[in-house]
Amino acid sequence: MKNKMMRLSNETMNIGFVKKVESLSGSSVRRCFQCGKCSAGCPMSAFMEHPPNRIVRLLQLGQWERVLAGRSIWYCASCETCTTRCPNKVDLASIMDALRKLSWDADGPSKESYVQLANRLFIENIRTYGRQYELRLGAAFNMKSGQFLKDLMLGPKLLSKGKLKMFHSKNRNIAQIEGIFKRIEEMRKKGEAL
């Protein structure tokens, strides 16, 4: 996929997808003139198969499959270095958010499952408890990702320092949170929001 020849035409360039990205992120991809400053400062460039500038480049050409296929978008740390330093005010951090959202929605073809899993669990935690409970989050992640021993050494240490709470209770506003989730889902169902 990465090196496959690109046939460009109105059919192969998914402009609709690009428009979605632009709408979600509130940032234009056409503004980018490929100076590469984003990739230059990105702490995660080394972990990506498409560095940030190429993500934008592929978007400019409507190559949505190539963008979503890789793990690049999941390896964005959301540090906003790119957005801060972009000479064209391309909000790449938001574009990344948008891409992850679209990939999430599409149950995207991404290869990066750990990051997705962590995100999923994090959000589930909010829905269930209203706040994060790190022990639960960590344990659930290890369970679900099958890395039972990951960071195992840290657990007792943190517990002894009072940094992990063994028990927690649900937030009293949990119904309100559920309401927010529900209403967002409804909006999306009705097509009122992306």
Next chain:
Amino acid sequence: MHAEQVKHDFEPKVVAFVCTWCTYAGADLAGTSRMQYPPNVRVLKFPCTGRIDPVFILRAFQKGADGVLVSGCHPGDCHYMAGNFHARRRFAAFRALLDFVGVDLNRLQFSWVSAAEGGKWVEVVTELTERVRGMGPMKEFKELELEEQWSASLSTPELKAAYDSIT
């Protein structure tokens, strides 16, 4: 192109008769571009190759030049429109004459070097210098000078001063 500038056993004298508009400027460009070439060449500036008289070449050989370069504007580029065209014929003939009397033409180089050709200037000068170095000193005319030296050399300061005082 960067000639190694170490002193050799034989350092030939090379004289370049050049036009001011193209080759002199080309040599200037070689300078501003900091190119390197052998320091053997002495440049005599003329307005145009059209001004260069074959007698000068002859005289240069007599006065100890081991190689002579005549260089000017490319055909059609002459600042004076046609000076180099006239020079071209003149030197074609002169070359034939020198060849006929037995002068090794490897010692006499003609070239077109434009104001933009600093590199070519370096190339031409380096090539001629190294070729002449390989050939050794130009003995022919020098021997003639030495033979039957009737009077003392004019190079004593007294004589020079006396000569100059005439001016």
Next chain:
Amino acid sequence: MTPKKRLNYSYYPGCSLHASGREYDISTRALFKALGLGLKEVPDWFCCGATPAHNVDELLSLSLCAKNLKMAEEVEGDLAVACAACFSRLKHAQHKITHDETRRRQVETAIDGPADVKKPVKHILEILAREVGLAKLEENVKKPLLGLKVACYYGCLLTRPPEVPELDDCEDPSIMEDILRALGAEPVQWSHRMECCGANFTLSRPGVVMKLSNAILDSAQFAKADCIMVACPLCHGNLDIRQESIENKNQASYELPIFYFTQLVALALGVPSTDLGFDSVIIDPRPLLREKQLI
């Protein structure tokens, strides 16, 4: 010390300050008390969504923050936030909802009410440097942090992008250094003040975190810092909790205590060290503090 007019703040500690960053919470409360500032926690606040929410669902992130901001309206005083991530998300939400009409309407539907997000959100750094004021801080120093070389670590969320947090110069902030100088400490010049520690991957890809955090620790050590001062529980977690494993992985020896700025400010203002949660951190800072005769 009693300010002429007592300043009161509402307080959004965020999830971390109730768990892995509890010493941040402890020291913040102690500091506010020492400064005579009111600090009242917003009741029933819930998670801002942090990075994971906006990463895949910006609308959710905005809605959670909007709801929190709305709840904060109930408590008197500007909203003081300690966690850099919460601060960043709340500010982002404010910014987005104010500037994007479509998003505002969607958020209002989600939270089933007007998106009233006008409440000023202030990071505690801001409150110290701008509202209490450096002069006042300096005036009240009881125990100057003399000889303490501190690497101030801002991380990525405090200042970026410039138009959102509006805290300081986004590429060359000085607010932490200014405060430290007022306390008599010696901020060092170093290279990695703004680099990312990789907090987003602390759960999913700890390898990434180790690599990025190592660079930060290495740089601070190179700058001959005695310790690192942070303003974010996530950064703290990565630099402190993971420091030992980072050292092991990179065959390095840093032993750099990681302070919350609230801890150092409170210490200088004479708050007893026992009230600042120094026992909760992994790299024990007390030997250093003893060495510098600060405790």
Next chain:
Amino acid sequence: MSRIGVFVCHCGENISRTVDVEQVAAAAGNIPGVAFSCDYKYMCSDPGQNLLKKAIAEHNLTGVVVAACSPRMHEKTFRKAAGAAGLNPYVCEMANIREHCSWVHENREMATAKASDIVHLMVERVKKGKSLAPITVPVTKKALVIGGGIAGIQAALDIADAGHQVLVVEREPSIGGHMAQLSETFPTLDCSQCIMTPKMVDVANHPNITLYSYSEIEKVEGYIGNFQVTVRKKARSVDESKCTGCGVCIAKCPKKKIPNEFDQGHGMRSAIYVPFPQAVPNTPVIDRENCTMFQSGKCGVCAKVCGPGAVDYQQEDTLTVESIGAIVVATGFKLYSIDRKPEGSMIQGYGEFGYGTIPDIVDGMTFERLASASGPTGGKILRPSDGKEPKQIVFIQCVGSRAREKGISYCSKICCMYTAKHTMLYHHKVHDGQAYVFFMDARTPGKGYDEFWRRAVEEEEAVYIRGMVSRMYQKGDKIIVMGSDTLVGVQVEIEADMVVLATAVQPQEGADLLAQKLGISYDKYNFYSEAHAKLKPVECATAGIYLAGACQGPKDIPDTVSQASAAAAKVMTLFAKDQLERDPVVAKVNEKYCVGCFACKKVCPYGAIEEKEIKDRQGNVVKVIAYVNPGVCGGCGTCQATCPSKTVELDGYTDEQIMAMIETL
């Protein structure tokens, strides 16, 4: 006895780093006739010049040698300083020990020896030098502008507005040049003809401008202030003085299917025609190669329908000689063609693009005509092969330009901008179409230029692909464009309906021949050379001739107009004086010994040598000898080298000076 002063400059460290300047100064002091020698950090500085002036006075110097940089750099400076100290400027010479020595050699010993030799050469030269007085010549206050494009028009109008007579010579039947062909102009997208045609009319109506259209320069003689220019007015076959421009002849001409050059061959014209409706002059011309009357003698319709009887089949080329004081060369450019080039041509064609055989691959100028409301399609973008509207259009930049292997290594400068403009025009006219641009770099320096390009990308939705096209071929009614996107790092293939090439800007056809007539120099591409790339960008090395526009190098309209006005300003500066001072480096004849063989006259490129009768007291002609007109003499010295007895001698380069230099070897 000569008293020469030698001043050796350190040039900061530029000279002294490699050359032992003190040693050179000391050695110079030992040359007979040298009365004073010294070295100094910066001879060209005020203190340096004062040092020179002081030494001239104190040591009563009769000549000066400044061993420093190239005389091309500071000869004027030091001659002026010497002149201020009461010395004739022409006995002040420079020994070039920087460009010709310290900068090109590393061995200090050898460089120092060479520097000493150079100084010695120049000392001997100055010893034999003569005081020379500047020559004054009259200035004819009439300018010639060659080329009637925007450059020529601007220069002509400026000079004419200053109150001087201007002669505009245009090769084509109408002035206007390439700018008249353009549809819209960047970066403002204003209609080219709307801003161009009023200027064309101004030229036609200006009382100080004489317009020779359909004319060419035949011969140029003379020199600054005093050129004699022969202009060939080509036979138009229509009497300009009689023609009213009614156009009936054109309407009635039976031969109408001749590809119109103005529309790049995509529209048709008749055999008697004006190139375009707004042509100036609006006088038709008969294309004799295509005219039935000229080819078979049967027709004559235009003559019959012409009311004023202006059509004249017997008209012949006429030669007119004009006295001209200054010349502005504004011959413009042509576009590179991808066609197969003749064997041995420096420029190569593009085989990989089919050598121009694919009909829907056109150049930028053709696209301009297609986009122009007055063009062959009435402003609709329709491809040449079948007149369909292209939905996928590919633009390729740097075709020919920056392609060393194809023979051109320079950047054509205007293509990035006009391609961006083309994508906009296309987007405005074909809303459902998609434009792609293959580019290597987007070079958009200029006021509002980068913003313009970004607009094309961001708002007009042109897809820019950073990479070049490797090959194109016809497949059905599509052109397969195979390129690459170096930013993504993949090959790209586009099935295009039409391809527009931003082909390189080249000097106008015959630029070299005109340069030879004018005696100005040109580079290997035939662009005319300015006297100095930075400080004399408008002047030619040949005095009195100035450059404007793309004949000097690729230029866009604003740059061209600026340079044209600059050239005009130079002409006005020249015309501000009635007399011009000339360098006295001219030849003189020794009347006593001249035997009048006139070999000198035969070789003189300037025609400066005349025959002069020497008479005795009774008025009988004793002999006829050569005489050099100092106003005409260019100072090349070819006469002297040719003269067997050297009775003609070039001041400043006398045999005595040169021989003295050779004696030092």
Next chain:
Amino acid sequence: MNAKAQKAKGCGIEPAYYDAVTQAIRSEAVKVLKEGAVSAVIGYLPGRRKSAAVPAVVTTEEEAGRLIFSPACVNNLSLYLTKAKKGILPGGKIGIVAKGCDLRALAGLMGESQIKRDDLFIIGINCAGVQGAVAAGNGQLTEASIAKKCRECTAHTPEGVDFVAGTLPHLDGLTPLEAEELARIEAMPQAERWAYWKEQFSRCIRCMACRQVCPFCYCEQCLCDKNRPQAVESSPRPAGNTAWHIVRAMHLAGRCAGCAECERSCPMDIPLNLLNRRMAQELKELYDYEASMAPQEKGPLNQYKEDDDQSFIK
């Protein structure tokens, strides 16, 4: 062809031919003087020694009746139309006797504005040849005595003259000794060539006879006589000699008419015409130029073509 003629074949020209030419010259010279068409005729009179001839300017019909043409009439009379010798001529139109080679010189001088065709009445000779430096005892022209230049003459028949004297007898082809010598020298290695010419030039005594007899050395002041600057040393030493002969050959290149008077007059027998011939050969090869009997506007070195050979220029 009679027996005598048969005998002359290959070894000489019938004396009757010279007599016929002599008669023709005399009658024409007398005629033009008598008519007043010319004020003088430059021709040859018998010398004091037997079979000798001397150049002469005759102004009377009586003198004209004594003019001769014989193998001894070697001089190129065009010489007397230029230089200081001009002074010996009366004013007005001058008649001149000219062999083919002399005629070329006249044409050259016309091209160089030294003489005008209208001022001359040219009596051209159908020239069978003249003698070289060594005359035969009987004054007849034999293969041994014929001048080298005449052995390979290409200018037997005058063109563009006012009167033609004599008819050209049958001429036998002679071996072109000079061309062979030229080829021999050219074939030498370069060093040997230098040695050859060094030896030749070293003999030069700088008597300047070569310059004196050359119709083209009409300069008022020769470059080689100048001493400010002295381009060519004037004393008869090898360096100056070599320079002089090179400069001379260069100055004559493209002008020399090939009369070979320089070589004939050289007391030291330096083969000067070889230099001139070599230059003529080169200019023929390069620019297709040959000295001709018709005046040419510009010599080969006073003009150029844009596509001239420049293979020797880098």
